[in-house]
Amino acid sequence: MSQTMPEMLSDEERRALACVAGLMIPASAEYGVPGADDDAILADMVASLGRDGPAVRAALARLDALAGGRFAGLAAPERAAVAARLRAEGGPAVATLNRVVLQCYYRDDRVLASLGIEPRAPFPKGHALEQGDWSLLEPVRRRGKLWRDAP
Amino acid sequence: MADTVDVLIIGSGASGAAVAWSLAETKMRIVCLEQGDWMNPAEYPSTGRDWEARVHGDYATSPNIRARPTDYPINDDNSPIKVVNFNGVGGGTVMYTGHFPRLHPSDFRVRSLDGVADDWPVDYATLEPFFAENDRMMGVSGLAGDPAGPPRQPPMPPLPLGKTGTRWAQAMNTLGWHWWPSDTTLATQDYEGRARCINLGHCTPGCAQGAKASTDITYWPAAIRAGVELRTRCRVREITTNAEGMASGVVYYDAEGVERFQAAEVVILACNGVGTPRLLLNSASGRFPNGLANSSGLVGRNLMFHPYIQVYGYSDEPLDGNRGPPLCLWSKEFYETDPARDFVRGYMFQFNRGVGVINEAITSAADGRLPWGEDHHSAYRRLVHRRMSLSAVIEDLPEAHNRVTLDPVLKDGHGIPSPRIDYTVGENSRRMIAHGIARATEILHAAGAHDIGVQNPILYGGWHLLGTARMGTDPARSVVNEWGRSHDVRNLFIVDGSVFVTAGGVNPTSTIQALALYIADSMKRRLATLFD
Numbered sequence: 001m002s003q004t005m006p007e008m009l010s011d012e013e014r015r016a017l018a019c020v021a022g023l024m025i026p027a028s029a030e031y032g033v034p035g036a037d038d039d040a041i042l043a044d045m046v047a048s049l050g051r052d053g054p055a056v057r058a059a060l061a062r063l064d065a066l067a068g069g070r071f072a073g074l075a076a077p078e079r080a081a082v083a084a085r086l087r088a089e090g091g092p093a094v095a096t097l098n099r100v101v102l103q104c105y106y107r108d109d110r111v112l113a114s115l116g117i118e119p120r121a122p123f124p125k126g127h128a129l130e131q132g133d134w135s136l137l138e139p140v141r142r143r144g145k146l147w148r149d150a151p
Numbered sequence: 152m153a154d155t156v157d158v159l160i161i162g163s164g165a166s167g168a169a170v171a172w173s174l175a176e177t178k179m180r181i182v183c184l185e186q187g188d189w190m191n192p193a194e195y196p197s198t199g200r201d202w203e204a205r206v207h208g209d210y211a212t213s214p215n216i217r218a219r220p221t222d223y224p225i226n227d228d229n230s231p232i233k234v235v236n237f238n239g240v241g242g243g244t245v246m247y248t249g250h251f252p253r254l255h256p257s258d259f260r261v262r263s264l265d266g267v268a269d270d271w272p273v274d275y276a277t278l279e280p281f282f283a284e285n286d287r288m289m290g291v292s293g294l295a296g297d298p299a300g301p302p303r304q305p306p307m308p309p310l311p312l313g314k315t316g317t318r319w320a321q322a323m324n325t326l327g328w329h330w331w332p333s334d335t336t337l338a339t340q341d342y343e344g345r346a347r348c349i350n351l352g353h354c355t356p357g358c359a360q361g362a363k364a365s366t367d368i369t370y371w372p373a374a375i376r377a378g379v380e381l382r383t384r385c386r387v388r389e390i391t392t393n394a395e396g397m398a399s400g401v402v403y404y405d406a407e408g409v410e411r412f413q414a415a416e417v418v419i420l421a422c423n424g425v426g427t428p429r430l431l432l433n434s435a436s437g438r439f440p441n442g443l444a445n446s447s448g449l450v451g452r453n454l455m456f457h458p459y460i461q462v463y464g465y466s467d468e469p470l471d472g473n474r475g476p477p478l479c480l481w482s483k484e485f486y487e488t489d490p491a492r493d494f495v496r497g498y499m500f501q502f503n504r505g506v507g508v509i510n511e512a513i514t515s516a517a518d519g520r521l522p523w524g525e526d527h528h529s530a531y532r533r534l535v536h537r538r539m540s541l542s543a544v545i546e547d548l549p550e551a552h553n554r555v556t557l558d559p560v561l562k563d564g565h566g567i568p569s570p571r572i573d574y575t576v577g578e579n580s581r582r583m584i585a586h587g588i589a590r591a592t593e594i595l596h597a598a599g600a601h602d603i604g605v606q607n608p609i610l611y612g613g614w615h616l617l618g619t620a621r622m623g624t625d626p627a628r629s630v631v632n633e634w635g636r637s638h639d640v641r642n643l644f645i646v647d648g649s650v651f652v653t654a655g656g657v658n659p660t661s662t663i664q665a666l667a668l669y670i671a672d673s674m675k676r677r678l679a680t681l682f683d
């Protein structure tokens with residue numbers, strides 16, 4: 001399991017993470033899903049940061065730099081503009097931030113339920129897979145030998 | 152521990168396990184040193200809700216990202232393809248996907264047939280009984296009758312086609328192109344104490360069900376029962392030699408980090424196409440100033456990776472996603488050389504079933520398909536479980552400048568120099584890649600997929616590590632002879648992917664293991680004259 005270092009983010013950083021996560025994936029009434037800034041999802045992100053902590057902190061620091069102050073303290077339209085600039089800049093820290101948000105969002109029970117996916121680990125239940133129709137191979141069988149003999 | 156053992160094997164992966172098991176019947180004293188740990192399947196990612204996240208952490212395929220104490224860092228900055236591996240009992244088979252084709256007969260005769268590279272000093276017919284023995288030991292699922300290769304009799308039926316496989320099959324039939332259910336080492340029935348595959352779908356980072364044949368659960372239990380000793384957390388630093396120029400043993404660090412010496416009559420290297428040249432080069436001495444077994448200068452050279460391309464698109468309806476083993480079918484339509492093409496040799500397509508929800512989100516976000524904001528949800532629902540992708544396994548030719556050397560700066564946790572990789576994709580490979588992308592795109596269109604994308608090459612796709620201590624009959628042009636013995640050091644053998652002369656265009660592990668069994672058999676036949 002990834003290491004848990006909940007203390008790795010300061011309160012300011014948590015607020016910034018919540019803001020940017022909410023901009024990435026907002027709640028949707030249409031699909032009946034929370035946003036990525038939902039308390040439980042955010043708590044999962046913070047608790048499971050582990051080795052991604054330094055990169056995420058770097059991305060959050062960059063948000064503050066682009067904001068010219070506290071990103072989380074900006075009004076909503078400015079926040080969105082700054083987040084868009086960060087995304088356009090890209091780079092490894094932003095990719096890690098993106099991944100951390102997505103990997104916690106798409107393992108939330110409510111989100112998986114909205115996608116029709118059972119919220120569970122693959123083991124031990126596994127999945128059912130249809131066998132399929134092996135008569136589809138008939139045309140391939142009819143083609144005869146396709147490999148070369150070697151001297 | 153300094154008492155002399157008969158045979159010392161370094162590395163417990165695909166080939167190390169096979170050679171240990173085969174030699175065990177001689178009742179010689181055999182010890183294997185492995186730098187990694189035994190695996191605990193109860194801890195594999197698919198047992199937890201964070202299963203997809205862990206492939207970016209402690210189950211990353213890149214040792215540089217995984218960075219376990221049992222890993223060694225690799226400087227692959229100067230390569231468009233990054234090395235992936237696993238260091239533990241079972242080696243790469245812990246993390247492989249279990250796709251198990253064999254090299255074709257023509258792959259052993261590339262100079263004679265196609266005028267490039269070199270012929271191998273062994274042929275398919277010689278290896279055939281060892282392929283079959285390995286299929287039984289690993290437990291292979293597949294279907295006999297494939298017209299694109301010599302006859303085989305996989306001991307278990309193939310993996311199910313599923314929805315995605317059916318789509319691929321129909322597309323290939325529309326185009327009139329070859330496809331066949333893949334040989335895999337995923338047990339479709341209970342097999343020799345292994346439980347059958349239940350479609351966890353997350354085969355690569357270790358199979359919690361035990362259906363995937365990693366050698367920690369196939370060869371090793373049998374080898375240990377037969378008397379082989381396997382010492383884990385033992386990292387070999389160098390192979391030592393005596394005044395006669397023979398290997399005398401190895402210096403290694405044990406689990407506590409204590410430096411030890413193990414004397415041996417015979418040393419067998421099974422550290423893979425990167426770990427083996429690293430160790431040989433790090434065993435340079437006054438007697439062997441360019442590295443051990445390196446009078447040809449070829450140790451570390453001719454590295455072959457199989458540049459992989461992946462071409463993908465999206466279906467209009469949900470398919471299997473990750474709900475089954477990722478690889479299910481292959482096509483050899485473009486495998487053999489065709490003089491009408493602008494390249495020699497060829498490639499195999501391997502067809503993927505799909506990916507998990509998080510993998511889809513991360514990959515699509517990186518590719519710019521998944522927006523931030525309000526549109527995120529609708530966009531994602533058009534992608535999830537709809538991805539169809541296929542990869543071409545490009546045969547790269549041996550080129551001396553593609554090589555493994557010792558990094559002058561980077562070191563592992565024991566201070567041993569790390570390998571450095573210098574690799575470029577060759578001209579023949581580039582033409583083959585262009586062909587592969589064009590054909591894969593046709594296949595995706597025939598399958599009704601849209602929004603086609605390409606990864607060329609797959610960045611973390613250096614999973615096949617081949618050619619860096621190749622076999623041959625001429626000591627000036629090869630490192631080991633036709634049965635794996637070093638030309639220079641007559642009690643030193645190499646059994647891993649380093650000995651490949653050319654790469655073929657298929658996943659190599661079936662052939663690596665068949666070669667290891669063949670080399671072990673050659674040794675057993677010559678026990679009285681092994682060093683002559």
Ligand SMILES: Cc1cc2nc3c(=O)[nH]c(=O)nc-3n(C[C@H](O)[C@H](O)[C@H](O)COP(=O)(O)OP(=O)(O)OC[C@H]3O[C@@H](n4cnc5c(N)ncnc54)[C@H](O)[C@@H]3O)c2cc1C
Nearest residue numbers: 162164165166186242243247248249250387647648658660
């Ligand atoms: C993600 C992934 C997917 C793959 N999928 C497939 C597939 O579908 N089909 C296929 O055919 N192949 C696949 N492969 C490749 C396959 O794993 C390798 O071809 C195979 O394991 C190589 O066998 P080997 O014996 O040469 O070396 P390995 O299996 O790599 O074994 C080498 C062992 O040596 C040990 N070692 C190295 N140096 C030292 C040292 N100095 N001291 C002590 N021990 C040492 C290592 O820890 C390791 O355990 C995949 C690999 C990866 C990583």
